[in-house]
Amino acid sequence: MKNIELQKTISDMSFIQPELKYDYTALEPYIDARTMEIHYTKHHAGYTNNLNKAIEGTELDGKTIEEVLSVVSKFPAAVRNNAGGFYNHNLYWEVMQPGGSSEPKGELADAINSAFGSLDAFKDVFSKAAATRFGSGWAWLIKDGNELKVESTPNQDNPLMDVSDVKGTPILGIDVWEHAYYLNYQNRRPEYIEAFWKVINWDEVDRRFKG
Amino acid sequence: MAFELPKLPYALDALEPHISKKTLEFHYGKHHQGYVTKLNGLIPGSPFENADLEEIIKKSEGGIFNNGAQVWNHTFYFFQLSGSPKTAPEGALKSAIERDFGSLESFKEKFSNAAATLFGSGWAWLVKNADGKLEIIQTANAGNPLREGKTPLLTCDVWEHAYYLDKQNLRPTYIEEFWRVLDWGVVESRF
Numbered sequence: 001m002k003n004i005e006l007q008k009t010i011s012d013m014s015f016i017q018p019e020l021k022y023d024y025t026a027l028e029p030y031i032d033a034r035t036m037e038i039h040y041t042k043h044h045a046g047y048t049n050n051l052n053k054a055i056e057g058t059e060l061d062g063k064t065i066e067e068v069l070s071v072v073s074k075f076p077a078a079v080r081n082n083a084g085g086f087y088n089h090n091l092y093w094e095v096m097q098p099g100g101s102s103e104p105k106g107e108l109a110d111a112i113n114s115a116f117g118s119l120d121a122f123k124d125v126f127s128k129a130a131a132t133r134f135g136s137g138w139a140w141l142i143k144d145g146n147e148l149k150v151e152s153t154p155n156q157d158n159p160l161m162d163v164s165d166v167k168g169t170p171i172l173g174i175d176v177w178e179h180a181y182y183l184n185y186q187n188r189r190p191e192y193i194e195a196f197w198k199v200i201n202w203d204e205v206d207r208r209f210k211g
Numbered sequence: 212m213a214f215e216l217p218k219l220p221y222a223l224d225a226l227e228p229h230i231s232k233k234t235l236e237f238h239y240g241k242h243h244q245g246y247v248t249k250l251n252g253l254i255p256g257s258p259f260e261n262a263d264l265e266e267i268i269k270k271s272e273g274g275i276f277n278n279g280a281q282v283w284n285h286t287f288y289f290f291q292l293s294g295s296p297k298t299a300p301e302g303a304l305k306s307a308i309e310r311d312f313g314s315l316e317s318f319k320e321k322f323s324n325a326a327a328t329l330f331g332s333g334w335a336w337l338v339k340n341a342d343g344k345l346e347i348i349q350t351a352n353a354g355n356p357l358r359e360g361k362t363p364l365l366t367c368d369v370w371e372h373a374y375y376l377d378k379q380n381l382r383p384t385y386i387e388e389f390w391r392v393l394d395w396g397v398v399e400s401r402f
Contacts, residue, residue: 135332
């Protein structure tokens, strides 16, 4: 999030959509280029623009995105929806990478084994949370104190929001809004979730775990 | 009692170019069918073994509600669409719309706005309240107005699966196309 903070201060205090670190084609065949382009340039850009409109002239102007998320209950729904959409997609692009998934290592691997039994058992729990979230939303791997857990949230909510039933720091997240997979997978959400496991940037998950 | 997917009163390509055959193949053939199949899997052994969909919508929770209401909602949605629709309401419905919304155009604008601004997955509805007054409401996910004692007259599905293959992120464009295939004759019969 440091880059976002820096960009924020030099750009008249509004949030800037972070640049993608890979091309739209980079995650194919798991996530197709057309989905990437529309998801990034329309949906994510839309949340960013609407977030800036929603906080302009309010006391939220100049706050970090984490600060905004922590007080969404006190503001109109546009703040909750768009701040969530901005933060969640930032995380989503960063926890994916081209060239195949890495593997969790060290303390993160230990924490996953300790919480879920094994990496495969964790993936099963996470995949089930993603597949069974009814409607639009996200499934998360969350760090809550020293504990790891899997949860899901509706729409663009996330565990950093004061309105969220589930609390903690998200270190891995999957978007299960239909716009994340419909062009490529249509109604077959489980196939999209399977594909997601092929493009995980575990180094980034580890960075968030240690952060 | 197992539920069945109702047969559509038109061909899958009948709503083109407004709603594509491909969208209907998935929306009707996969999503609607999927809700029927899942509902039938959940009902045996539940308190709803002999219930109809309305009772399920009014009384159930969780997976039975989600799948039961989605079966009802999709049937209600598909059966009000037509490739050769009646393009405006007449008679008592027309009068009620003008009474409660000013004009048909004003109603369509308000309804379109409700459909465009429902955040996430859900439905926009025109309903008749117990006192006869018409109202526009939004419901999230599988939500259905029968649960609140309101009578649904027309609905627009704004789950992304209803329009993403045709319009992607452009939900307002889908809503404009929706008006072109809405059969007001069906809405009149519900009123």
